[in-house]
Amino acid sequence: MGFSTDNPKGFVLALLSSGFIGASFIIKKKGLRRAAAASGIRAGVGGYSYLLEPLWWAGMITMIVGEVANFIAYAFAPAVLVTPLGALSIIVSAVLAHFILKEKLHSLGILGCVMCIAGSVVIVIHAPQEKEISSVQEIWKLAMQTAFLLYVASVIVLVLVLIFHFAPRFGHTNVLIYTGICSLMGSLSVMSVKALGTSLKLTFEGMNQLIYPETWFFMLVVLTCVITQMNYLNKALDTFNTAIVSPIYYVMFTTLTILASVIMFKDWDGQSMASIISEICGFIVVLSGTILLHVTKDYDRNSSRSMHASLSPNLTARLCSGNGELPKDVDEETGSSEDICLRRQELY
Amino acid sequence: MGFSTDNPKGFVLALLSSGFIGASFIIKKKGLRRAAAASGIRAGVGGYSYLLEPLWWAGMITMIVGEVANFIAYAFAPAVLVTPLGALSIIVSAVLAHFILKEKLHSLGILGCVMCIAGSVVIVIHAPQEKEISSVQEIWKLAMQTAFLLYVASVIVLVLVLIFHFAPRFGHTNVLIYTGICSLMGSLSVMSVKALGTSLKLTFEGMNQLIYPETWFFMLVVLTCVITQMNYLNKALDTFNTAIVSPIYYVMFTTLTILASVIMFKDWDGQSMASIISEICGFIVVLSGTILLHVTKDYDRNSSRSMHASLSPNLTARLCSGNGELPKDVDEETGSSEDICLRRQELY
Numbered sequence: 001m002g003f004s005t006d007n008p009k010g011f012v013l014a015l016l017s018s019g020f021i022g023a024s025f026i027i028k029k030k031g032l033r034r035a036a037a038a039s040g041i042r043a044g045v046g047g048y049s050y051l052l053e054p055l056w057w058a059g060m061i062t063m064i065v066g067e068v069a070n071f072i073a074y075a076f077a078p079a080v081l082v083t084p085l086g087a088l089s090i091i092v093s094a095v096l097a098h099f100i101l102k103e104k105l106h107s108l109g110i111l112g113c114v115m116c117i118a119g120s121v122v123i124v125i126h127a128p129q130e131k132e133i134s135s136v137q138e139i140w141k142l143a144m145q146t147a148f149l150l151y152v153a154s155v156i157v158l159v160l161v162l163i164f165h166f167a168p169r170f171g172h173t174n175v176l177i178y179t180g181i182c183s184l185m186g187s188l189s190v191m192s193v194k195a196l197g198t199s200l201k202l203t204f205e206g207m208n209q210l211i212y213p214e215t216w217f218f219m220l221v222v223l224t225c226v227i228t229q230m231n232y233l234n235k236a237l238d239t240f241n242t243a244i245v246s247p248i249y250y251v252m253f254t255t256l257t258i259l260a261s262v263i264m265f266k267d268w269d270g271q272s273m274a275s276i277i278s279e280i281c282g283f284i285v286v287l288s289g290t291i292l293l294h295v296t297k298d299y300d301r302n303s304s305r306s307m308h309a310s311l312s313p314n315l316t317a318r319l320c321s322g323n324g325e326l327p328k329d330v331d332e333e334t335g336s337s338e339d340i341c342l343r344r345q346e347l348y
Numbered sequence: 349m350g351f352s353t354d355n356p357k358g359f360v361l362a363l364l365s366s367g368f369i370g371a372s373f374i375i376k377k378k379g380l381r382r383a384a385a386a387s388g389i390r391a392g393v394g395g396y397s398y399l400l401e402p403l404w405w406a407g408m409i410t411m412i413v414g415e416v417a418n419f420i421a422y423a424f425a426p427a428v429l430v431t432p433l434g435a436l437s438i439i440v441s442a443v444l445a446h447f448i449l450k451e452k453l454h455s456l457g458i459l460g461c462v463m464c465i466a467g468s469v470v471i472v473i474h475a476p477q478e479k480e481i482s483s484v485q486e487i488w489k490l491a492m493q494t495a496f497l498l499y500v501a502s503v504i505v506l507v508l509v510l511i512f513h514f515a516p517r518f519g520h521t522n523v524l525i526y527t528g529i530c531s532l533m534g535s536l537s538v539m540s541v542k543a544l545g546t547s548l549k550l551t552f553e554g555m556n557q558l559i560y561p562e563t564w565f566f567m568l569v570v571l572t573c574v575i576t577q578m579n580y581l582n583k584a585l586d587t588f589n590t591a592i593v594s595p596i597y598y599v600m601f602t603t604l605t606i607l608a609s610v611i612m613f614k615d616w617d618g619q620s621m622a623s624i625i626s627e628i629c630g631f632i633v634v635l636s637g638t639i640l641l642h643v644t645k646d647y648d649r650n651s652s653r654s655m656h657a658s659l660s661p662n663l664t665a666r667l668c669s670g671n672g673e674l675p676k677d678v679d680e681e682t683g684s685s686e687d688i689c690l691r692r693q694e695l696y
Contacts, residue, residue: 108456108643115463115636118629122470125622274473278626281466285633288463292640295456 006130010077013069014085020066022092024059026100031056075197079190079261080268080279081127083254084286087116090293112292119285126275126282128267136199136209136218143195148264155184159228171235175244178236182229183252187260189225192218194261247294251287258283354478358425361417362433368414370440372407374448379404423545427538427609428616428627429475431602435464435634438641460640467633474623474630476615484547484557484566491543496612503532507576519583523592526584530577531600535608537573540566542609595642599635606631 031053039049050056066089073082091113098105133139142148162181171177195218199209209215236245262268268276379401387397398404414437421430439461446453481487490496510529519525543566547557557563584593610616616624 108640111636111639115633118632118636122626122629125626278470278473281470281630284466285463288459288466292456292459 006076007078007081007127010073010075010082010130011085011124011127013073013076014082015088017066017069017073018085018088019092020062020069022089023096024063024066025093026059026096027062028056028059029097029101031059071193071197072201074190074194075201077130078128078265078267079194080258081123083190083257083261084123084283085120086254087250087286087290088120090290091116094293094297106296108296109293112289112296115289115292116286117289119282119287119289122278122282122285126271126278128269128271128275131265133198133202135202135207136195136212136214139195139198139218140214142264142266143191145264148260151260151263152188155188159184172239175236175240175248178232178239179245179249179252181232182236182249183256185225185229185232186253187256189222189229190257191260191264192221192225194265196222247291250290250294254283254287354424355426355429355475358421358423358430358478359433359472359475361421361424362430363436365414365417365421366433366436367440368410368417370437371444372411372414373441374407374444375410376404376407377445377449379407419541419545420549422538422542423549425478426476426613426615427542428606429471431538431605431609432471432631432634433468434602435598435638436468438638439464442641442645454644456644457641460637460644463637463640464634465637467630467635467637470626470630470633474619474626476619476623479613481546481550483550483555484543484560484562487543487546487566488562490612490614491539493612496608499608499611500536503536507532520587523584523588523596526580526587527593527597527600529580530584530597531604533573533577533580534601535604537570537577538605539608539612540569540573542613544570595639598638598642602631602635 032050034055035050035053038053070082070086094105094109094113097103159181162177162184166177167181196215199215199218203209233249236249380398382403383398383401386401418430418434442453442457442461445451507529510525514522514525515529544563547563547566551557581597584597
């Protein structure tokens, strides 16, 4: 067990972040409903009346607060701890939707929540300590390790192959192309967000890091990665059902981020085998819980149909047969595609 | 981490036991099918031709071997370790049913298997060491602790109230009555099985324990508890659907057994808070996985109907409306009710 002085801060920030982001979905949706009731035009069919609805803006601000808390959390605790805790935002929004929006939570969804919590507890108990870092050059050195450079190089090659070879051919039929690009870029986003966050933390503590070019380089990387990621996430959500994109994306993105963090920040150095295995199991449990929550989300609306659409082994084959066949509840859930690209679990 | 010399033996025995018991279901079912094909009469409708089928007997022997391994496992490792590993037999039988009997395993069922494994790994990593015990009198002393005597007394009172007050009135409408009796008795069964197993282990090691009356007393307790348990389990399975009885029973029984073991054998003494919390989380994960596997088992046969029947919040109300409404696949699954009462996760 044992925490450094920073880990608890990062942990609390990650929890707050999940709370804010989870709540923001509900507040925004309540705002969208109210706007639709007032104007008679829903956001999904092109209305913009929600921009006049204070509740929608309250939700937007809640989300931004959550994102900022998440960003700061990465400066205080290892990504291995912060990233999986993001799953808790899904629980918060599922529970609030049940009580405030009166959306029925499926019994298996409750099981998914229980699992996410149990898995998170195991991860938190065994999380490694955040390494002491005193300058951006130290992070730069970590990023320049051969192993991490190899990881970055493979990510870039894979992303380029996916973008230029696979996306034009299979992008519209295979859900793994766009989500793959997002997840690969996402792992680099988080690493650069962590580097930038740590630099800013040091700057605020009185050790100005803005004088070093490395800080600005990391900022550039953050922007590039996040923009690429959002661009392809939008494409994925425009092409496929959220209920399919979200769990696949969450699993791939979280796994790759943890892999990147373990390579770059050597999170597992000095940890016992038992702790590492416990963390991996906790992580698998959180992933399973998330999948279960997502898959069962639409059970009551269109029971066996979405179940098969979401986790069928021949997913691709089914998707080939055309998107129209699948329920597309994008607008129902977040109101507009601008909202969606700001949704947290899809950003990082 | 750290294992005593005995823990690994208990662990391997528990694994073997789950393998044998899981496989035995499949072998028996194959035997039943072959017998039905040969005679034209199914066991479910009163045929006994399966008694002439060698495959059925092979399954029966496999099951007995598994039960014996399980019994011995309790003599070597704490119940906190052995009991939850019983869930693995469900995985073994689900996987074998998929490949050998060609029964389709639902995608959520696979998720349930993954969870059972992840949870078991966490439990195994953090399991407490088996305490050194050198005579049956030592176990007797443990059983005579005030805390454990209080536990036994409350169990007996509860069981008597359930049998004489609730069972005649609500036994046929509320699934919790019969399964509650089984689970309460089950926790005492396991404790006495462990006491008896340890005595026999010591006897085989050269320290004859059969000369002490305590050994014989424990044997008497084992017999009483197991017979009561089997009797009410049969009633539960005769009255309600297996898909409802199994998960409820598994959860209650395992929880009570761990509680009893923690009180009697002080399994958690000297363990760190982190280990205890990890164990509890691992246990919750195994339970969730088991529930998921059971609930989704019948999804493909009669999808949304069994889903609601199995985990509905107003279960009792639904059951009140008559058993005929629910699919009763008892004979389909194990061939006859004699088989069922020998099924492992229902025995202990």
